[in-house]
Amino acid sequence: MSISKTRQKLVDVARQLFAKNGIANTTMNDIAVASGKGRRTLYTYFNRKEDVYSAVIESELERLSDKLDEVAGMKMRPQDKIIELIYTHLSMIRETVVRNGNLRAEFFRNIWMVEKVRKKFDEDE
Template sequence: MKTSSKQQIIEAAGVTFERYGFKKTTMDDIAFAAGKGKSSLYYYFKNKEEVFEAVVAHEAEILVNEINSSLTTSSSAVDKLTNYVTTRMKRFVERGNLATALNDNFLATFSFIEKIRNNYHDFEVEMIAKIINDGIQREEFKSIDATFTAEAILTCMIGFEVPLLTKSQTIEDSVSKIRSVINMFLYGICT
């Protein structure tokens, strides 16, 4: 299947934004990385912000597909929640532009970033609450407020992003830490 010019630009821009960051990346850098003329970029996008928004949307779509795929590997709600958290956190440890958009305070000044953050937050709460409700129905989880619990789990994951990003030496180290966090979510710290 041939990749469209717009998709080539989005993929090249993703690599360029990761390498140089949003602030330092120019439309010239993106055009060069995509092997296109700058006029080709402006045919599809008004400015660098629009390109970045498309890159983040593309990465979010990839992550959503990875999460959905990980959820189909088990029927247990406990395993689904574990797979969800592991897949999501592993992607954030690997960085990428989606993680940057959700965590970078400089980018928060752009209205499109706030929209992305809100949409992604709502998606995550909904997905986690669905897993929890499924677990309640299957009697794997106590009868709890699924939406509140989903918000709490998401808040914990967001709180762990920076320590995982900055202190993990390898992806395996990160996954081990993520699994420890999941065990705390599910089983607490009491003996």
């Protein structure tokens, strides 16, 4: 498994654990065990749980960005494209909230961290 695939697996597993158990109830060891990787591998990519959480936020924003890029590349009238972009944006937000269970409350409790990570996304958008 390549470095980026290993990192992405860790992020995906962490997102699932955070969504199920919440951030406070998920440890770095839980992430390592659930991913089938050792703690050493996890700490190779992330220094602390907050770094994993940031990577989860980035991953969710990347999903949104990829979907918006897909819509932006469609051949359609500009006014239809704007409507489709708005619809896609709102749909992806709803999907993110639904798929992240307990994690959605953390997004609001730690809104400053979400906003910090989202700043780059906003600039790209």
